[in-house]
Structures are given as structure tokens and as C-alpha cells.
Amino acid sequence: MAFDWSAVDTVLLDMDGTLLDLHFDNYFWQQHLPACWAEQRGMPLAAAHEILVPRFRELEGTLAWYCLDFWSRELELDVLSLKDDLQHLIGLRPHAEIFLEALGRMGKRRILVTNAHPDVLDYKLARTDLARHFEALVSAHALGEPKEAAAFWSRLQQQQPFTPPQTLLIDDNNQVLMTARAFGIAHLLSIAQPDSRQPPRAAADFPAVADFRELLAGADTVAATENEIAH
Structure with missing residues (x-):
């Protein structure tokens, strides 16, 4: 899956089913x-x-x-x-960490946007060390609306300013992606297999990522990141 990273400066990432295995x-x-x-x-x-x-x-x-x-x-x-x-059973989806590290190398702003309750967010962060990969962590509960609601995105933009045409959202929830599209976020990707114990989902309204490495432009970036994580 080719992706033009020059068109994006902010990457919004869901947690459960996107970065973490939904199983x-x-x-x-x-x-x-x-x-x-x-x-x-x-x-x-x-x-x-x-x-x-x-x-x-x-x-x-x-x-x-x-x-x-x-x-x-x-x-x-x-x-x-x-x-x-x-x-x-709490674990990262394949190559999620490599992807997050690569985004950092490319200078992209990484924001975790999740519907998870703050206590659940803290619980999972303590068991995955995800927090170190992000410039900001946002729970929908702090904004008073779920990501499925239009108000969430306007409140998120006020709290964490971003330019919708230059923003990528990756989320396994189709309704969330549709609401984000209506808000004006230009780059939207779904997840092909949120739950590792379930078969890949049929194609929906948005391109679906099977492996995060598909999105990384340039084998050098991938290799350097994999080598750094391994050591």
C-alpha cells in the first residue's frame, strides 16, 4: 500500500484493534x-x-x-x-512498534486517540509501553464525546491543534472513520484484522492495513527502525 507521507504532518492512531490486538x-x-x-x-x-x-x-x-x-x-x-x-492477552499488533518508531523518525506528530476510559488507558499503557511513542494521549472521556460523535473531533482540534487536510487517522471502527471524514480529515485508513483470532474483515469503505510496514516508504527506514528495536 503506497502512501505519500509528504502530505501528512499529524498521525492520529486508535488503540484497541489498531495498535493493540482486539482479541x-x-x-x-x-x-x-x-x-x-x-x-x-x-x-x-x-x-x-x-x-x-x-x-x-x-x-x-x-x-x-x-x-x-x-x-x-x-x-x-x-x-x-x-x-x-x-x-x-494484551499485546501489540504485528509491527505496530516499528511503525510508531518510523513515524517518529519521519518527524510526524503522533497522537493516540481512544474511546477507552482513562483507567483502562493507563492499565494498557503500563503493560505495553506505548506512551513513549506519542506526543499526546487523548481519551474521549476527557472530551465528553466518543469518537463516533462529530463534537469529538472539533474538541480534539481545540485541545490538540491539527490541520485536517494534512492529518492521517488509522482506526478499526468504520463509524469513527466516517465521522472523521465528515469533519474533513483527509487521510483515513482502517485495519484489516483487528482481532488476531478472527479472520480478516471484508473490504469496507476505507482502505485497510494488514501490516503497518506496508505504509512505510523506503526499506532503509524499516530496517533502521527494526535494528534499533532489536538492540
């Missing part, structure tokens, strides 16, 4: 949390799924869906502590 989150919300909730209430797992899945779907795309405090209250569980059981 952790999918397994947590689809299997682990329902199982813990069912055990707490002494009900079959199937019954818990019947109750929880519609509640999850109803709130998808809202800030509440991504809110740790909301679900801890709603489910009467310490949701963050439940993640400890699966923390070994």
Missing part, C-alpha cells in the same frame, strides 16, 4: 465478564448472555459503552480488576 477486549466482553457476572448471580452463562448482549448493543457507539465506571455500577462488579485475569 483481549473481544474475549473480555463476550466471554469473561459475562461468565463472572453469571457466577456472581448464580445463573447459567447462556442466561447472562441473553441479558447482557442486548444491553451492550444498545449502548454501542456511546460514551457509556466505553465507560468503566458505568459498567462497574451497572453490573455491580469491579470491571477493571477482572481484566487482571486476562492481562496476558
